[in-house]
Structures are given as structure tokens and as C-alpha cells.
Amino acid sequence: SGCGGKTTTTDATTKQETTQETNTDTATDTKSEDTNAAGDTIVVGFSQVGAESDWRTANTESMKTTFTEENGYTLLFDDAQQKQENQIKAVRNFIQQDVDYIVIAPVTETGWDTVLKEAKDAGIPVIIVDRMVDVSDDSLYEAWVGSNFLQEGYDAADWLAEYLDKQQRSAEDINIVTLQGTIGASAQIGRTDGVEEKMKEHTNWTMLERQTGEFTQAKGQEVMESFLKSYDDIDVVIAENDNMAFGAIDAIKAAGKTCGPNGDIIILSFDAVAAAFDSMIAGDMNVSIECNPLHGPRVAELIQKLEKGETVDKIAYVEEGIFPADTAAEIKPTRAY
Amino acid sequence: MTRFKKITGYGLFLPILCFILVLLINVIKTPSFFEISIKNGVLYGYIIDVINRASELVILAVGMTLVVASSGGTDISVGAVMSVAAAICCFILSGGQQTTNSYQNPYLLGALVAIIIGIICGCWNGFLVAKMKIQPMVATLILFTAGRGIAQLITKGQITYIRVDSYKLLGGNIQGIPLPTTIFVVIIVVVLANLILKKTALGLYIQSVGINARASRVVGLKSAQIIFLTYAFCGLCAGIAGLMASSRIYSADANNIGLNMELDAILAVALGGNSLSGGKFSILGSVIGAYTIQALTTTLYAMSVSADQLPVYKAIVVVIIVSLQSKEFNKIVINIKDKLVSYKERKKVA
Amino acid sequence: MGKRKFKLDGNTYLLLITILLFVVMYAVGMIVFQNKGFGRLQVFLNLFISNAGLIVIAAGMTIVMITGGIDISVGSVVALISMLLAWMMENKGIGAVPAVIIVLIVGLVFGVMQGFLVAYLKIQPFIVTLAGMFFARGMTAIISQEMISIKNDVFLSWANANIYLPFGGIVNKKGVMLYPYVYPSVIIAIVILIAVYIMLKYTKFGRSIYAVGGNEQSALLMGLNVRRIKLKAYILNGFLCAIGGFLFCLNTSAGFVEQAKGFEMEAIASAVIGGTLLTGGVGNVIGSLFGVLIKGTIETFITFQGTLSSWWTKITIAALLAFFIILQSLFAKAKEKSK
Amino acid sequence: MEQGVVLTMRQIGKTFPGVIALENVDFTLRKGEIHALMGENGAGKSTLIKVLTGVEEFEDGEIKIEGCNEAIINKSPQEAQKNGISTVYQEVNLCPNLSVAENLFIGREPRHLGIIDWKQMNQKSKKLLASLDIHIDVTKALENYSIAIQQMIAIARAVDMSAKVLILDEPTSSLDDSEVEKLFNLMRKLKKDGVGIVFVTHFLEQVYAVCDYITVLRNGKLVGAYEVSQLPRIQLVAKMMGKDFDDLAAIKKMGEKECGGDEVIIEAKNLGHSGTIKPFNIQIHKGEVIGLTGLLGSGRSELARCIYGADKPDNGELFVKGKNLLVKAPIDAMQKGMAYLPENRKEEGIISDLSVRENIIIALQAKKGMFKPISKKEQEEFTDQYIKLLQIKTADRETPIKQLSGGNQQKVILGRWLLTDPDFLILDEPTRGIDIGTKTEIQKLVLELAKKGMAVMFISSEIEEMIRTCSKMAILRDGCKVGELNEDELSQDSIMKAIAGGVKND
């Protein structure tokens, strides 16, 4: 399993497609196997964060389409409505429902010791997806599947350096503002840190200000409006998700400035949701760094291995790409979400 | 002295004073706050931002004021209702697709249905409060919980984008008019509400029911009907606010449209000098309260206060404002002043 | 007078109805999810384990609601308490016991401040506690924007000290014998609940809370020190809130800005479902306990159902809540009529 | 302090915005004395009491109480209680949600090891109320009982505090004669024990029945303090009103009433509300004043409420001018020309934060409907008209009604209903808390209205008042209408007999 490194965009998409295909294969395998052996489905309890974004909905969808009856699974889905307390409750109830596997997309990284211990005591393996959990004992979960947010941060900074190079601006002073995600979210931390670390390599880059836009378009716009009034010479906006970038673009336009590949301000964003491609095609956004929500097949792969008694890697990153504006029109139709 | 008394005795004096005080913070901290320029033929500046951004809140506060006045309770579902209205509007306009570049149905249809849905939500709340006699906060808790779910159901859990320029007009600017459209909507809503209250006896009815529902029944008012009406109206306001918020981001974001707006709306009502236990009310007070809140938020942004720490400052300012408005606080201050004066006098004598 | 007949006043009646509805609801769950283990004792105990903090906080909420007030700051205060605990133990190296004592004091101080504003400056409780809500949430962010996991051994040993019941063991699918258990937090919550019950019913202070809520002006004219009573009620609430926050933290073992969002609504809803009036003067912590259990059962239903999407989850919770509230109101109306 | 004096108030001054409520008022109360505080509505009686007990702050003067050399200022009722002053305020001030027993003992509950002894408290309460001849379930919430019972409970509470000074502000306004007698016995007993009692009332005969001393206030100023024996009735009234007054003699029935004909305005057939009033039949003719009489709790108010629809009747039929009327809410009755002045002023009468003007026009406005607002000018005219007619003492027509004295509030409510120009007017204790001068005016008014053809239902605890105004009387007992007395049968004796007839002691 590759760690969302610098793959070219085309590569990423093809890879993605292939993983999906292989998965359907394994799935069919499982089914035949199951009917042969126990005639029983594998019961998977999945505790999801909520449906707070398109990304999350795609993630849920991926799980639901993977763990179907046809593929030999029974999925118990629980939505935590963005509350960790609810997830803890759900896991406890999964244990009582005698599920075979528990999959958690944690709301927070912290606070999992107690309930994971309960699962372990009941002999139920746990797989973590998306955000990591911060527990004292690694053996409390079998594996983790997700994105490498830090790497996404690195990618963003590297792409920017390269882009500025191409524009022959690498020597100029570059002023950056960041619209951060909800403070404390893994994506926010990883992306902020990644960019921050790479900033050290570019002494001519200045981070004017960071402010959270809470991952929403409206807040992103409001904060950007404020930035634009405080600073006259913003060169780059880093929005830690696409929605905030949309808000920023509107604010920039309202202030009488332009953005995108042909504009005054470079817009750098994360997630690469479908709407981001529209925005890039419209020439408003420069780049979006992917955050792949399609975790289902990857998790199924792990479960199959565990069923066979094989050991699995503790950490499994999903594939992720970088999508600059010039390739957007071409790639959009191939995207799954 | 008497004139001064007359001014200070005027009901809206304190809310207005507080609003001005909040603005004055900027004179010291961010002098550029009051600059207004023209960009792209549109007025541009912090003050314009305040007026523009406060629009949804103002409209919600108008509806909330009446709900509070008539039932002595609050409607905590307005934020969720906003998102339902936005979702249904975008759903109709996009014809069910996730994103669209042209209207699949006429805009008016979408807007109308959205507003009607807002009213229906209000009616549901009104039914529970007025007819079923359920306590307002709990009655509206139902839609508060379900609202965003319904909105997500409509949008299938995704953000529905309407990428049509005319959709942005409501939350943006109409070509050739230098002021944001929202201002006009606000003016219409506020004026309309005031007209209804002044030109009919509804205002008196609402106050009467809010002060003493039993006595109001005896004098021939249908308390239930009046309470119901205010909730329906509040739903209408939420519907309009939802359309506005949706237009700003030309999409329906079920999770975030109107998030936590109910609290600010209630706060606006209180900052406007209205009692949350019902009865006498002033719409204008709530309007000023709403602008005060937005002015505070914008001010803090202008001062680069981080969004997640912003509530601390907001809390402090709110406490100061409501303390200033509290009669007890005045009494204490006067007491202390008296004591100081008499102490000084005694010293002089001695 | 002849033999004393068993009479029910309106409020006891409502409490009984609430309890009855809970029992019926739970029974329905047992039938519907018969094959899925809903009937296990542990599922019932989980209601308490998962809601220990909420039980205590709902008790505090009940107290302020009886005075005719409300406290919407509790969710934020819980987050602040959790964050403080995590921050003190992990970043400052303070021991678990002193850390807990400090947060209890913080809760008290918070209660004093809110109580002072409500009782002495006569500012509307909703607004005071709304400011409290903003303040506590903001302070949480100021302390740390990052999540802090609690690794303190003493603290974790409290959190993970399963207290097993000696009976009712079940062998699960994996062949593991599971005995029903609870955590110390549950015991603490129940002890506090009983203490508050006694306080409300059998102490002078408890009764004066009801008097103040029933009619503040009258209470004043009857010679009660209304301000002091209100202040005390808020202080007690702040203290209970801190304990609740501590129990909550035992369950989640972490400090985090976004924690316990919307907790205040859960506490208020629990109290109201349990028969407390937002207008004051009426309420009972036993009712609030059942309010919490009903909310917990609704959530358990959803988990056991296991196929609801995010939005259907919200809608279903709301529908069950609506069903419950409306049923309760119908019973109340019927009672009113028969009077 | 003089020997035997428990309380002195000197040069008390108190102003409210726009009103000088008290100016240079002196008041002296001796041990074992029942001291009447008299004056017209709004004279400042209640204010003087509130100043004394710390409900309101006062600006000038000093208060001394036995046992303290220094002048005291009670900052709160709690302090006043500690200083030995126990008070029954004009409006019933108890907690409706608490049980009767708790209302009696709140703040001083019997405790055992710091824990309230409920059993003892209930027993004590029972005994205490029994001493006033009230036998009710003390564990039930107070709100279940009528205003009269609540008044008795408030009195019992104050009496039981064993204070040096007992203040009773219009305690008898909603009591009937037998209850009043019980109260007087109690007061006499306390007097013997050396308690100083301040007694406010508008019933002159009560003053002469129990009081030793009278202090008269007029317009916030002291008129004088007199021994009862030195101040005959006529003079007392003159002192209160500041002019001579031809007292009760004048209110004799003003000649023969023109019989309003036989037109039946209201007819109830088997009308009833389960739980409060058993099905009854009644016929009320045009120009008739029908009185309802009965013991406390006999269901007089309930009968009236049932006709008006304040409690929706659940069986029987009601005919208004021959047409069947289905009353769902009071507004339906109002549309058909009914009006109802409720007995419970605080809960069902005043809309406290609204101004006098708004309180007066609200019923007419409700009747007209939302879309026909009465113009501001008209509103002001109406208001001024009734302020004048009923001599309402208010600083301004925009004053919130809650700032008016109790009696003046009652006048506003009466004005509210007269403004709707009803065909059938129900008055439940209309003269409650109203001073003697205005009371006569109101009685005259009722007769005048009847003469003009209005049908009136009149409920009052004062039998004399009823005899003076009523042309017919219905007798109630235990929530059941048991008979009617015609004009020629009306006399104190016959009524008493009818009420008592068949009453068993339980």
C-alpha cells in the first residue's frame, strides 16, 4: 500500500480504479467462500462520524457499497452525529450485538482506551479509518486505514514552490494566508503542520495570518473578507478544504480582485471534491490536493486477510493525487465522487 | 436634565448606546473600520460587511421577538429550518442533481416553496406549543434535531450547488445598485412586520397573551391562535433567512446553513432590551441587538481574534452590555456613588 | 376523614406516566431486537455507563430549572472541565487527585459567577448562561487547540475499573465469557442523584428552591432570601456540572475543543421529559434520570437498528422524541380534563 | 419609646415616578391594639405597609420598633420578619406549586436532624387550619384551592409566626361573613396576647367590630389618628374622602326598577362542568340583576364561569336570546354580548405590564377583531372617559396597571367590561378592594345599567350589597344550584336561611 506520495494525477486515478476492481474481485471470492463454509455473513459494525461534508458522505457510501449482503457482509451502520460520546456508546452496543469486526471512523483521536479495551476483552478486532486514534496500547486496534494529512500539507507546499518556479516568481516575496479547518481536526492539524514545515525551506514566504473558517464556505468567505481588508498584498490563499476556498473566491471577487491561474491570487485547496473541479474549470482555483474518501475496499481487503488468519500492516494509506487546474476538465469525468 | 432623562428613558436608548459602544472599540483598535470605498461599483468596507452579514440574523431576530413575546419561550429550530428551506430551494432549482449550471425550475417556484416550507415548519412548532401546550424550547427541539436531517435527506447528504449567477443576487449585489441586496430584504421584512403590528391590533394581542395568557383568554383573545401565528411567522422569517444564506454560497449546505444562528437570534432579542419571559417587546430593539452582535463579530475578526477564541470576548462584551442594561446594576452603582459622596462629605465636615 | 385513598397530584402522575412509557419503550425494544441481544443486562447497564455524566448534569439542570432558570452553558463547561483535566495532567504534570479537586473548584467558581449575575444583577438566566457557554468554549480553545489524550495512570485506573456483577454472564460469538459490569462513574452518579433527591425533598434549601420557582415575588414576601437561594442553586449546579464533566471525562479520557457540543440540550430535554417545567417550580431528579434513560434508549434503538443513514438517524431520533413528548402532553391533557 | 408602643413610623415619605405615595405620614401602634388603616383606593395604605416591611424603600422618615433603640430600616421582608413583623399582603402572595402545608411553613419547616419532618409539618398544618375551621387536604398543591381559601391560608401563616406586629392588608376582601367572623375571633385572641395588629379594610362595619384605633390617610397624607369611639361612621367617611358623604342611606334602592320586560337574555339548561358545578337551569331576563349566593366554595364563581365559557361547560345547553350558543372560548360569549369580571384580579384580570389604556380597551379590541384596530385617539377618549367615570386614580393613562393600587386596578377592569357595552354582565366580586365611596358608585352604576336593560349577574360575599342591588337571587350549595329567591323574598334572614338550609357539618 503506497502512501499518497507524489504520484502524477493520471496515475492516481488509474490506480484508484484498479483498486476498486480488485476489490470487487475479492468480494466475489468472499461470497463463494462464505457460502461454502459457514453460510453466514460477516457482521461489521461501522461507527461513522456523521455526514458533515460531501467527503464524509462519500466515505459512508464507499463503506455501504462495499459491505453488502451480496459481498457476504452484514453492515451495522451507526452515525455518531459528530459526537464522540455517541461513538463510544455505539461501540459498546456493537459488542453486545456480537459483531465480528468493528470499524471506527473516530470523531476525535483521543479517548479511546476504555472502550477499545472492552472490545478487545470481548475478542472483537477493531479497524480504524480516516483519523488515527491516540491510545496507550497499539494492540487495541488491528489496523488503520486513511489519508496522510501531513503528506497532503507537504504536497501543497511543494506544488506551490514548483508553480512559483514556473511563473518565475520563486525569488519574490510571497504573502500567504491560511483558512484553517476546524481547529483540532486531524485534517487541520496535518495540513497546517505540513505546510508549516515546508515553509522553513522558503524564507521568502510569509504567513500573514491563519484563521479558522471551520471547513465551511460561509465562514471561509467571512474570514477572507476580513483578511482582504487587513492585507493589501495577499499572493496565496491556502484553504484547508474546498468549501472554504469557494467562500474565499467569492470574497476575493467581491473585493475587486481576481484569482486562479490567470488572476492575482493563487488559490490552493484540499479534498478535490467534484465542485472543486468545476471551480478549477471556471478558472478560479489553482489546485486541489486530493483526500480520498473511498476507504471501503481497503477495509474489506484487511478483513479478508484477518479472516484468513493473516497478519496485516498496522498502517494503510489510501492513494491520493494532486489535481491542478490545467488538468481539471480532463479528469473530472473520471472521478467517482 | 429633564431632556436627558427623556432620552435615557426612551426604551431603545440602552440598546443603541451599546451598539455605539461596540462600534467605538474600533475607533481605537481598527480606525480603518469606518472607511467605505467603492469597488466594482459596490460599497465596500467593514461597516458594509456588518450591515450585510447581519441580515439573516436581523430577520431571524424579528421572528424570534414575536415568538418570545407571545409565548415567553424561544424557537431554537430556526437555524435548522433555514437549512431545510435552503435545501428544498436548491433541490427544486437543480432538479435533484448535485450541481447545476442552469435552473431546472423557475427561481420563483423554488423560493416560494422554500418559504412555504419555512412556514410549515413554523406551524408545526406553533401547533406543539399552542395546541399541545408543550414547552417552547422542547417543542422546537424536535425540529432542531430533525431539521438538518431533513435537509440532508433532501440533498442526499451532499452539498447542492446552483451555479447560476442570478441565484447569487439575493445574497450579493444587483448590478448597478451599490448596496447589498440583503439590506433591502431586511428593510422590507422589518417594515412589513412593523406595519402589521401597528396597523392591526396584533401587537397588543401578542403582548397581552405573553404577559397573562389566562387573563387574555378571559378578555376574548384566542391565545393559542396568536401564539401559533407568531411561530408560523418565525418560520417564515427562517425561510427567508435560509434563502439568503443559501444564495450567499449558491448552494445548500445542510450542515452549516444557519448553524448556531438560533442562539444569536435569541441573544439579539435580549440585547434589544426585550424580556425573554414574554410580554412587552420592541422589534427595533431586536434589530439593533442583531446588528450589535454582528458588529462585535466583525470587530473581533478585524482585530484578528482567532475564531475559536472569539466566544470568550463575545461573552465578556455580552455580560457587560446586559449588566449595563440591568436595573439592579444601576442601583448598585448609585448606592456606591452615594456612599462615596456621603463619605467625602463626612470627611469634609471632619 | 375516612381511609386515606391513594391520590395522585398532577406531577406525580406525570412522573409515573414517564416511567411507564420508558418501560413500555424498553419492552418494545426487547421484542423488536429480540435476536440482537437487546435484552442483555449489559445493554441496560450501558445506558448508565454512557450517561453517568449526563445524569449528574441533568440533576444540576433540574435544580436551576426549578428556580425558573436555565443553564445552557453546561456543554461548554463539560468541555472546559475535560480540557482542564487533560491539560493539567498531561501538560502540567499535576496528579489526578489535585486535578479533579481543581476542576471542582472551577465548577464552583463558574457557578458563583453565573449565579451572581442571575441573582444579584437580575440578568436573564438564558443570556447569562449563553455568555457562560461562549466563555467556557472559548477558554477551552485558549487552553489548547489540540486534543489532549489522558494517559495519567491513576486517572485511567479509575476510568477502566470494571466493577463486575457476579451473575448474568453470557458467552458471546467469539466464545468469550462476558459478565455484566459497570464503572465507578455509575456508582458516583447514582449516589449524587440520591443526594440531590434528598436535598430537594427534605431540606429547607431544597424546598425554598421550589418556592422561588413557584412565584418569586411571593417567596420574597414570605420572607425567603430569594437572591441567596438562587445564587446557591447556581453554585450547586456549577458544582454538579463539574462532577458531571469529570464523569464525562472518565468516559472519554480526553480534552478537546469540540467536546460535549449540544450537551446542554440533552440535559434540558432530559429534565423536561422527566417532568420539569421550564417556567419553574416543578421538577424532580428522578424524572430527569428517566429523561436521560429515555434519551439513551432511543439512541440504543438507533444503533441496534443499524442501517439508518446520518439523516435518517436525526429524523428518527426527533420522531421518537416527538412521539414521546406528544404522548406525554396528551396524558397531561387527559388528566387536566378529568379534573 | 413610649410605654406599650410596639411600632412607630415618623414622617414617612415615599414617591413613585409621577406619584407622591406617602408624605409625612406618622403611625403609631400599641401593644394589644387593633389599629385600622383607612383611606380611599390609592391613599397609600399598602405602600405604607410595604415601606414598613422592606418591600419598598422609603426616602424620608424613620421607623422604630420595640426592642431596638435605633431606628431600623427593613431591607427585605425577611428582615422585617426577623424584627417581629408578620404580614399578609393585599394580593395573595403564596406559592401555587407548593402544598398547603409548605406554604404555611416555608422558611420555618419543622426539622428532625436537619431533615424536614413532613409528617409533623402536615399534622401541624392541619391543626393550624382546623383552628380556623378549615378542613382541607394540606398535602395538595395550593393552586387547587379558591382565592378565599388561599387568603385564609395566608392569614394562618402570618398568625402562626407569633410576631409582635401582625399586618393584615385587606384580608377580608374575598371572605364571606362566617370566615370574617373566624378571623375576628383570632384577632381578638392575638390582641389578648399583646400582639399589635394593623388592619386594612374598606368595610366600615368591620372596623367598628374589632378595631380600637383608626389612622386615616388621604392622597398619601396623614389625616389623623383617632380612637374608634371618638369617630362615628359618618365622620370617618368624611375624613377619608375629604368631603361629606351621605353614606349608605343614599344607596337604598333607587325607586322601583322598570321591569325590563320578559325578554330572556340567558337561559341555561342543564349546563354543567364536571368537577366544579353540577348541571343547573337558570333564566336571566333583560334588566334583571341576579345575585348568586352561597357559602365559600359553593360554586358561585363556577356557575358564572360556566355560562361565560371561562371553563368550557361539558354538558347541557346555553341559549342567548333564544338562540343556542356553543361556547368554545370566552370570545364566543363576548360576541353574543356577554362580559365577565373575574374574581381573581391578579391571575385573570389585570395584564400587568400593559398600560391602563391598553387594559381598558383590550376587551373591546378583542371583540372587534384584529383587523379593526381602535385608533389611538379613540383609545385615549375611552380611557379618559372611564378614568373619570370610575374615578380611577392613576398618574397617567399610560401607567402600567401593575403600579396602580389594588382598588384602582379593579376599577380599570370594570371599565374594560363596561366599554364593551354588553347585554349581559357577570360581576364576580366587583367591589373587592374598592373603597366605600366608589363602591356606592358602582352599585348605583349596576342599577342604572339594569335600568337601561342590561342583565347583570352579581356575585358578592357581602349580603347587604347584594340585597341592595339584586332583583333576584340564586342559592348555591356544594356546587349545586338549590333554589331561587324572588325580589319580595329578599332579606338578610331569608337569604341566610336559604344558604344554611340543609347544611350539614362534616
Ligand SMILES: Nc1ncnc2c1ncn2[C@@H]1O[C@H](COP(=O)(O)OP(=O)(O)OP(=O)(O)O)[C@@H](O)[C@H]1O
Ligand atoms: N410600584 C409602583 N409604582 C408606581 N406607583 C405606585 C406603585 N405602587 C403604588 N403606586 C401608587 O401609589 C399610590 C398608593 O398606592 P397604594 O397601593 O398604597 O394604595 P392603597 O391605599 O393600598 O389603595 P387600595 O385601597 O386600592 O389598595 C397609588 O396612587 C399607586 O398608583
Ligand SMILES: Nc1ncnc2c1ncn2[C@@H]1O[C@H](COP(=O)(O)OP(=O)(O)OP(=O)(O)O)[C@@H](O)[C@H]1O
Ligand atoms: N372550605 C372548602 N373546603 C374544601 N374545598 C373548598 C372550600 N372552599 C372552596 N373549595 C374549593 O374551591 C372551589 C371553588 O370555590 P370558590 O370559593 O371559588 O367558590 P365560590 O362559591 O365562587 O366562592 P367565592 O367566589 O366566594 O370564593 C370549590 O369547588 C372547592 O373545590
Ligand SMILES: [Mg+2]
Ligand atoms: Mg392597597
Ligand SMILES: [Mg+2]
Ligand atoms: Mg368565587
